[in-house]
Amino acid sequence: MQWTVVLTLFASLFSSLATAAPSQMRALLMTGYGGAEVMKLGEVAVPTPATGEVRIRTHAAGINPIDWKIRTGKMQRNYGVTLPYIPGRDVAGTIDAIGPGVTGWKVGDSVVAVTSGGTLAEYVIAPARNVARKPDKLTFEEAAGIPTASLAAWRTLITNGDIQKGQRVLIHGGAGGVGSTAVQLAHWRGAHVIATASGRNHDYLKSIGADEVIDYRTTRFEDAAKNMDVVLDTVGGETLQRSPAVLREGGTLLTIVGMPPAQACSERKLHCPTPSTATREQPGEELTKLGQLFDSGALKMHVEAVFPLDRAVEALALSETGRARGKIIVRVID
Ligand SMILES: NC(=O)c1ccc[n+]([C@@H]2O[C@H](COP(=O)([O-])OP(=O)(O)OC[C@H]3O[C@@H](n4cnc5c(N)ncnc54)[C@H](OP(=O)(O)O)[C@@H]3O)[C@@H](O)[C@H]2O)c1
Numbered sequence: 001m002q003w004t005v006v007l008t009l010f011a012s013l014f015s016s017l018a019t020a021a022p023s024q025m026r027a028l029l030m031t032g033y034g035g036a037e038v039m040k041l042g043e044v045a046v047p048t049p050a051t052g053e054v055r056i057r058t059h060a061a062g063i064n065p066i067d068w069k070i071r072t073g074k075m076q077r078n079y080g081v082t083l084p085y086i087p088g089r090d091v092a093g094t095i096d097a098i099g100p101g102v103t104g105w106k107v108g109d110s111v112v113a114v115t116s117g118g119t120l121a122e123y124v125i126a127p128a129r130n131v132a133r134k135p136d137k138l139t140f141e142e143a144a145g146i147p148t149a150s151l152a153a154w155r156t157l158i159t160n161g162d163i164q165k166g167q168r169v170l171i172h173g174g175a176g177g178v179g180s181t182a183v184q185l186a187h188w189r190g191a192h193v194i195a196t197a198s199g200r201n202h203d204y205l206k207s208i209g210a211d212e213v214i215d216y217r218t219t220r221f222e223d224a225a226k227n228m229d230v231v232l233d234t235v236g237g238e239t240l241q242r243s244p245a246v247l248r249e250g251g252t253l254l255t256i257v258g259m260p261p262a263q264a265c266s267e268r269k270l271h272c273p274t275p276s277t278a279t280r281e282q283p284g285e286e287l288t289k290l291g292q293l294f295d296s297g298a299l300k301m302h303v304e305a306v307f308p309l310d311r312a313v314e315a316l317a318l319s320e321t322g323r324a325r326g327k328i329i330v331r332v333i334d
Contacts, residue, residue, distance in 0.1 A: 017097065017098050017107065018055075018096065018097035018098070018107065019057075019096050019097065019107055021046050021055070021057075021096060021097065021123060022046060023045060023046060024043045024044065024045060024046065025043065025044060025045075025046045025121055025122035025123050026041060026042075026043060026121065026122050026309060026310075027041070027042060027043070027044050027086045027118075027120060027121030027122065028040075028041055028042075028086060028087060028088070028120040028121070028309065028312045028313070029041070029042040029044070029084040029085075029086060030070075030071055030081075030083065030084060030085045030086070030087055031083060031084050032083065033071065033072065033073030033076075034071070034072070034073070035071075036313050036316070036317060038071060039071065039087070039312075039313055039316070041309070041310055041312075042084075044084075044086070044121070046122075046123045047118075047123060047124070047125045048097070048099075048125075049097050049098065049099030049102075049125050050099050050100075050125075051099055051100045051101045052099060052100075052101050052102060052127055052128055052129070053099040053102070053125050053126065053127055053128060054095050054097065054098050054099060054102055054105055054111075054113075054125070054126055054128050054131060055095070055096045055097035055098075055099075055123055055124070055125055056091055056093040056094065056095055056096060056111060056113060056123065056124050056125075056126055056131075057093050057094045057095075057096040057122070057123055057333070058091050058092075058093045058119060058121060058122055058123065058124055058332040058333070059092055059093040059094065059140035059141075059144070059331070059332060059333045060091075060092050060093070060139075060140045060141045060143070060144035060306075060329050060330065060331050060332060060333075061088045061090060061091055061092075061119040061120050061144055061312075061329070061330045061332060062088075062089075062090030062091075062092075062119075062144040062145045062146070062147060062148065062149070062177075062327055062328075062329055062330075063088070063090075063315050063316060063318075063319045063327070063328040063329065063330065064089060064090065064148045064149060064177065064319070065319055065320075065322075066079065066089065066148070067087040067088055067089065067120075067316055067319070068087075068316045068317075068319055068320045070085070070087065070117075071087065071316070081117060085117060086117060086118040086119075086120055086121050086124075087117060087119075087120050087312075087316070088115075088117065088118060088119030088120035088121070088124075088312075088330070089114055089115050089116065089117060089119060089147065089148050090112075090113075090114060090115075090119055090144055090145070090146070090147040090148050091112065091113050091115065091119040091124050091126065091144060091147075092110075092111070092112045092134055092140040092141075092143035092144035092146075093110075093111065093124075093140065093332075093333075094108060094109065094110055094111070095107055095108065095109045095111055095131075096123060099128075102128045104128070105128060105131065109133070110133070110134040110140075111131050111132060111133060111134055112131070112132055112133075112134050112135075112143045112144070112146055112147055112287055112291065113126035113130050113131040113132070113147065113283075113284075113287075114126075114130050114147035114148055114151060114283050114287070115127075115130065120309065120312050120330060120332075121332070122309075122332055122333075128284070129282070129283065129284050130283040130284055130287075131284050131287075132283075132284050132285075132287035132288040132290075132291055133288065133291060134291070135291040135292075135294040135295045136295055137294065137295050137297075138294055138295075138301060140331075140333075141303055141306055141329045141331060142294075142301040142303060143291075143294075143301075144327075144329050144330075145177070145301050145303060145326065145327030145329060146287065146290055146291070146294065146301065147283075147287060148177075149176075149177035149178045149180075149181060149327065150178075150181040150287075150290045150299075151283060151286055151287065151290070152178045152234075152256050153178050153179075153181035153182040153185055153232075154181070154185065154286055154289070154290055155286070156182070156232055156254040156255075156256055157169075157182055157185050157186060157189075157230075157232055157254065158185060158189075159286075160254060160273045161230050161232070161252050161254050161273075163185075163186055163189050163191050163229075163230055164189065164190070164191070165189060165190030165191065166190060166191070166192070167189075167191045167192070167229040167230055168191070168192045168194070168225075168227065168228045168229050168230070169186045169191040169192065169193050169194070169228065169229065169230045169231075169232065170194045170195075170196075170221070170225045170228045170230070170231045170232070170243075170246060171183055171186065171193065171194070171195045171196070171210075171231075171232045171234070172195075172196050172216075172221070172231070172232065172233045172234055172235045172239050172243070173196065173197070173233075173234035173235045174195025174196060174197050174201070174205050174210060174213075175195075175197040175198075175201035175204055175205060175325045175326070176234055176324060176325075176326075177324065177326065177327050178234045178256060179195065179197075179234050180208060180302055180325075180326050180327075181290075181299060182232055182234070183195050183205060183208050183209050183210050184208050184209050184298070184299045184300065185293075185299070186209070186232075187208070187209025187210075188209075188293065188298045188299070191229075191230075192211050192212075193209055193210045193211050193212075194210065194211065194212040194213070194214065194224075194225050194228075195210040195212075195213055195214070196213070196214045196215075196216045196221055196235075197213065197214075197215070197216070198215060198216070198217050199215045199217070199218075201213075201325055202215070204302070204325060208300065208302075212224075212225075216239075221239075221242070221246065222242060222245050222246055225246050226246055227246075227248045228246050228247050228248065228251060229247075229248060229251050229252065230247075230251060230252045230253075230254065231243045231246060231247055231251070231252070231253050231254065232254045232255070232256075233253070233254070233255040233256070233257060234255075234256055234257060235257060236255070236257030236258045237257075237258070240255055240257065240258055240260070240261065241261055241264075244261060244264035244265065244268050244270060247268065247270055249268055249269050249270075250269050250270070250271070251268075251270055251271070252270065252271040252272070252273075253265060253270050253271070253272045254273065259274060260272035260274065301326065301327065302325060302326030302327065303326060303327055303328075303329050304318075304324050304325050304326050304327060304328055305318060305324075305328050305329070306329045306330070306331050307328070307329070307330050307331070308330070308331055308334070309330055309331070309332045311330075312330045315328050315329070315330050
């Protein structure tokens with residue numbers, strides 16, 4: 001009788017730590033640096049979570065520009081990877097195994113997570129501190145669009161920018177993955193939101209909270225946005241260099257693409273936090289707050305396209321066009 005109880009306890013303990021995953025899984029493998037030809041679907045071993053990690057059965061993975069930028073080889077200084085590398089940093093799925101020392105999660109929990117790679121695969125490992133509960137009201141495909149882009153928007157506009165009601169906020173690239181959440185966060189905070197995009201995205205931007213839109217292809221933003229309190233740049237290059245001119249003295253210049261122009265920041269007494277110094281990175285906590293905003297309806301997720309895993313290369317190619325509205329998603333479980 002006693003042995004039966006002990007065996008039952010063991011069985012229930014084991015089932016709470018792992019499910020019976022296969023030994024091999026399908027994954028998109030990057031085998032070198034270059035174009036689309038360095039990626040192909042292959043089979044690799046299912047990873048095992050180490051201390052402080054969980055394994056997630058991937059339902060859907062979100063695509064970000066960093067995924068194809070890593071493939072080009074131009075990001076090796078900051079984003080060195082070991083080949084073969086499985087691209088993809090964002091995941092929505094179900095916890096499938098739990099490593100030693102992890103508390104607060106159990107097998108079967110529906111979650112979102114941000115990782116340093118590997119989400120374009122049937123299983124992925126994530127540090128437990130990077131995991132949050134999946135918003136109830138979002139599908140797995142929608143939830144997979146949250147992590148990298150919405151974290152970038154949250155950290156710049158809320159953590160670093162601390163934007164306030166009534167402030168005039170200009171968001172460059174308002175229709176992209178980061179821009180879409182940024183426009184909605186600024187609107188949620190009660191700011192007056194001006195966003196740039198090509199004309200085809202203007203109705204979309206107004207539908208998510210932009211008060212004014214600027215077609216950057218026909219209008220210089222300096223002519224249409226003046227005396228701004230805050231600028232968030234998600235485009236970079238010349239757009240970033242021209243941005244100090246539209247800020248009031250003492251305004252805030254936020255960027256996720258490159259470093260703010262130091263001379264203009266100092267001459268115009270601008271607040272120009274750099275992404276690396278100003279953020280308090282607690283991804284799980286931040287994703288939890290973002291998830292609550294998605295569940296409350298304050299934030300909405302626009303999914304531009306969903307590709308199956310065996311067409312993940314096409315998902316990356318669509319991202320590389322730089323024309324995506326909202327997020328591009330790869331569905332891993334059918
Ligand atoms: N540092 C970080 O933590 C971090 C995090 C996430 C992303 N990023 C970087 O931030 C950038 C944006 O990321 P994302 O995910 O938002 O990219 P994305 O989704 O690929 O952005 C696509 C959007 O950019 C818009 N766009 C392109 N050129 C534009 C211009 N000159 N002016 C205004 N809008 C323009 C497009 O709108 P139209 O089609 O209307 O032109 C499109 O909707 C990428 O370089 C990414 O690598 C950095």
